[in-house]
Amino acid sequence: MGMNAQKVAVITGASQGIGAxxxxxxxxxxxxxxxxxxxxAPADDAGVLAVRGDIADPATAERVISAAVxxxxxxxxxxNNAGVxxxxxxxxYTAEDFAAVTGINLAGFFRLTQLAVGQMLAQGGGHIVNITTxxxxxxxxxxxxxxxxxTKGGLQSATKSLAIEYATRGIRVNAVxxxxxxxxxxxxxxxxxxxGLHPVGRLGEIGDIVEAVVFLENAPFVTGEILHVDGGMSAGH
Structure with a gap:
């Protein structure tokens, strides 16, 4: 498989937890x-390119997509996993709280996704997954x-809007x-x-979210989906 044929994933908030x-x-x-x-930190794996930066800064988005290409x-x-x-x-809530949360959760999503969609359109398709709550x-x-x-509610609504906007152009958009x-x-x-916040009475594990994203990655007929992986929280209490 040549490098240009190998699929490429961009992952934000990738240094620990779900991102890692x-x-x-x-x-x-x-x-x-x-x-x-x-x-x-720089990766030992030649198949992983680490790009350090604050995703709230649009310049980071530019560097990430440029580096990928x-x-x-x-x-x-x-x-779009990064979130605060x-x-x-x-x-x-303070003005600093508002700036920090909207900067990472919304501004970071916005510019990076714009650039990624532009690249995906040029290639003929792609997949976006947003992590909400x-x-x-x-x-x-x-x-x-x-x-x-x-912020994450905005991301959830944007997921559906983007899914419909690009449904005929080969780009799927989903959320976990x-x-x-x-x-x-x-x-x-x-x-x-x-x-105790979850009806099932336990915390979720990193693997639960990772497996949900992988499911969406391998589900070509699924777009506009908000996949709840929450121990029953969204169903009620």
């Missing part, structure tokens, strides 16, 4: 990977999270909507409380 799991999964699928985050010749999949979650009462569909008084709902996943983002002392 996605890098490994796409390599197992045979994709080359462009992995980006603010703290990502220069190194591997194409972009077949974009997983700040749980506070609504009136406690099930709190968008089922708010919980125990977890005040308006900024998450504002997780519950709370056991990642380095969560202090182990909070795990018991967080597990």
């Amino acid at each position: 799991g996605l890098v490994e999964a796409y390599r197992k699928l045979g994709h080359a990977v462009v992995a980006t985050s603010r703290t990502i 220069e190194r591997f010749g194409r972009v077949d999949t974009l997983v 979650f700040v749980a506070k009462p609504f009136t406690d 099930s709190l968008v569909d089922n708010a919980d008084a125990r977890v005040p999270s308006v900024l998450a709902s504002l 909507s997780p519950g709370t996943i056991r990642t380095p983002m969560h202090d182990p002392q909070t795990h018991r409380f967080l597990a």
Whole structure:
């Protein structure tokens, strides 16, 4: 398989947690990977190109897509995994909180996805997966999270809009909507409380989300889907 025939995945928030799991999964699928985050280290694997940068900065998006095309010749999949979650009462959010959350969750998604779609159109197709949160569909008084709902809810709506806009042009757009996943983002002392937010009574694992993304990757008739992987959170309590 020549490098220009090999599929290429771009993954944001790729240095740890779900993002790192996605890098490994796409390599197992045979994709080359462009992995980006603010703290990502150079990869030992020649099939993984690490691009360090803040995804909230549009210049990072430009560098990531340029690097993907220069190194591997194409972009077949974009997983918008990077995200920040700040749980506070609504009136406690600061201007800095608003800027940080909207910068990563919305601005970072917007420019990178524009550039990826442009490249996919030139190639004749591609796939975008957005990582959202099930709190968008089922708010919980125990977890005040308006900024998450504002931003990830926007991503969820954009998923459907993009899926329809590009349905006849070979680009699929889907989302995975997780519950709370056991990642380095969560202090182990909070795990018991967080597990209780799910009807199944436990936290999700990184592999649960990775497997959902891989399912969507291999499902050519699925687009515009919001796949809930949340231990029943979106169904009710």
